[in-house]
Amino acid sequence: MTDIPVTEPAAFWEARYRDSTRVWSGRPNDLLVREAAGLRPGTALDLGCGEGADAVWLASRGWHVTGVDISATALERAAEHAVEAGVGDRVAWERHELGETFPQGRFDLVSAHYLQSPVGIDQEKVLRQAAEAVAADGTLLLVLHAAWPSWQTEPPFDVEFPTLDAVLAQLALPEGSWTVETMETVRRPSVSPDGIEGHREDNVWRIRRTGP
Structure with a gap:
């Protein structure tokens, strides 16, 4: 992902953004658009919002959004984009080191795309907190990489890619209070920094809270 030495999460991600004029494309994630386009706008929480493309897209469709990231530089760029x-x-933009602090309140949509990091993050804890933050009749939308991209012949660091069933089990959602609306692995085109064409697989969960 980066040549920045692995260190504390806040320092790692701040350096990641500070040392580049732009990290991401500025376009919303395709799977957010696919899964959230038909939802009725309300309040949304975007966890790991980066430079704000997803939050801006949601806001443009009528949502009131809280965007959260660990990097102050990313949040500054996100606010400018908005x-x-x-x-x-x-x-609204909030800085949190997820796993240590978490936004207050409940939201009609809680969206977390690619909360995967080469430096420490308690992913299971954060995803459970994300579920707890979903309001009644609200939606939890999670997207995680399912494997390295096809063009990545030598993984740059060790990582475990969670399966669809594993994440659902980790969430420990109360039986009868949630409905799984999407749970699938999606293959999408991917291009390496060197221009090698290939694909990447992502796991997608869209789950609606139907109980308290």
């Missing part, structure tokens, strides 16, 4: 897109008044 203002440029004309939705600055629909997004």
Whole structure:
């Protein structure tokens, strides 16, 4: 992912953003668009919002969004993006080191895309907190990489990619209070930094809270 030496999460991700003029494309994640386009707008929580593309897209569709990231630089860029897109008044930005602190309140949509990191994050804890933050009749949307991209012949670091069933089990959702609406592995095109074409597989969970 980066040549930045592995260190504390906050220092790692702040350096990751500070040392680049732009890390991400500025476009919303395709799977967010696919899964959230038909939802009725309300309040949304975007965990690991990065430079804000997902949060801005949600706000442009009528959501009131709280975007959360560990990097102050990422949040500054996200806020600029929101203002440029004309939705600055629909997004609040909060800095959290997830696993240590978490936003207050409940939300109609809690979205977490690619909360996977080469430096420490208690992913299971954060995903359970994400589920707890979903309001009644709200939606939890999780997207995680399912494997290294096809063009990655030598993984740059050790990581365990959780399966669909494993994450669902880790969430420990109360029986009868949630409905799984999407749970699948999606293959999508992917291009390496060197221009090698291939694919990447992502796991997707969209789960609606039907009980308290």
